[in-house]
Amino acid sequence: MKCFVMMPFGGSGEYDKGERESRIIYSKIIEPAVKDALGKGAIVQVESAKNEAGSITSSIIRSISEADLCIVDITGRNANVFLELGVRFALKRRTTILMHQQTSDLPFDITAYRSFKYDALDQDLYRKQLAKFISESIDAKRTTDSLVFDVLEDHSEYHAKTTTSARVMPWEDYFSRLDRMRILLSEAITDGRYRPNAIIGISNGGAMFADLLAMKSVYTGVVGNLWADRTKHDGSSMFEHSFNNGVLEGLTNQMREIPLEPEEVRILLVDDMVASSITYNAAKKFLSSKLPDAHVRFLPFCYADKEKLEKVRGNLLWFHSGFRLDDDAVHSIHLTEFEKFPYEKPVRSA
Incomplete structure (x- = not known):
């Protein structure tokens, strides 16, 4: 089942602790509650509304229409959250499940509808209670929980159609995933749990991912790019050429100018997807041969099926002690049903 979550971003005073509280509510209460109620295979997508009233994209509308379940946090009465509702x-x-903090009330127009009240400070309790609330709502015999369908009895429900364009990842989805990864990395850097000395992308898609990951985050280290010669299909010498040798020499010189914290060299290797994992393994081997003392972690942008996680599990960033995400959390970030990136590159499943 698919669940779409609509909630405030937290930057306009909806939550006492701002954006950080918004992330905690989602990651500690909402997402695990959905998994508890619907099963670990449930796909959960979140849209954190900012303070730009009326800013609702085609991707959001598509996600709302395709979701089997929508959870809407109306705490703070964010204008965009109400528009999406x-x-x-x-x-x-x-x-559609309405939720709000105990310190806030429902607007008069929707007080007749059931809502879930919670306290962000008691996350474990309200995760369990929300999971129960979700299960009860799904099993409820009530024919509708929509204000529109209550009033307009002959109103027809929308059913999404699969189209060719739906197979291409919208830029909104791309940047939503990117924001989640950027936030997790920034928090780890700020808290001192993990700080890379260099972020290195693989070829074009990886180079863009590396650059965007570093932008608007607290990361201040080196960003670079390795070129993969994909004519060498076995991967044995895919990165062994003068261009990469020069890039790595330049990156190493730059890293020497930056005090290492910690003293070991940490490299975050990124690419836009995991397919056969030949490129990833070749890049890791190349870096290990040139920088034998470096600790290399890997971060893909996405993958097309869950089995791909096993190909990179040993060095995946999220399994570092500074993050320790479980498999379900990793899938929620990286697993995609789209067949192409916004820049038309296929998200290969082979």
């Missing part, structure tokens, strides 16, 4: 009410008869 209205879209959901108009498109789907059920199941």
Whole structure:
């Protein structure tokens, strides 16, 4: 099942602790509660609304229309969250779950609808209670929980159609995933749990990912790019050429100018996807041969099926002690049903 979460970003005072509280509510209460209620295979996507009233994208509307379940946190009465709730009410008869903190009330218009009250400070308790609330809502015999369908009895429910364009990842989805990874990395750097000395992308897609990952984050280290010669299909010498030797020499010189914290060299190797893992393994081997004392972690942007995780598990960033995400959390970040990136490159499953 698919669940779409609509909630404030937290930058406009909706939550007492701002953006950090928004991330905690999602990661510690909402997402695990959905997994508890729907099963570990449930796909959970979040849209954190900012303070730009009326800013709702085609990707958000598509996600709202395709979701089997929508969870809407109306704490702080964020304008965009209410706009998205209205879209959901108009498109789907059920199941839409309203939630809000105990210190806030429902607007008069929707007080007749069940809502889940929670306290962000007691995350374990309200995760369990929300999971129970979700299960009860799905099993409820009520034909609708939509204000629109309650009033307009002949109103028809929207059913999404699969189109060719839907197979291409929208830029909104790309940047939503990027933001999640950037936030996790920034928090780890700020807290001193993990700080890379260099972020290195693999070829074009990886280079863009590396550059965007470093932008608007607290990372201040070196960013570079290795070129993969994909004519060498076995991967044995895919990175062994003068261009990469020069790049690595330049990156090493730059890293020497930056005090190492910790003293070991930590390299975060990134690419836009995991397919056969030949490129990833070749890049890791090349870096190990040139920088034998470096600790290399890997971060892909996405993958097309869960089995791909096993190909990179040993060096995946999220399994570092500074993060320790479980498999389900990793899948929620990286697993995609889209067949192509926004820049038309295939997300290969082979």
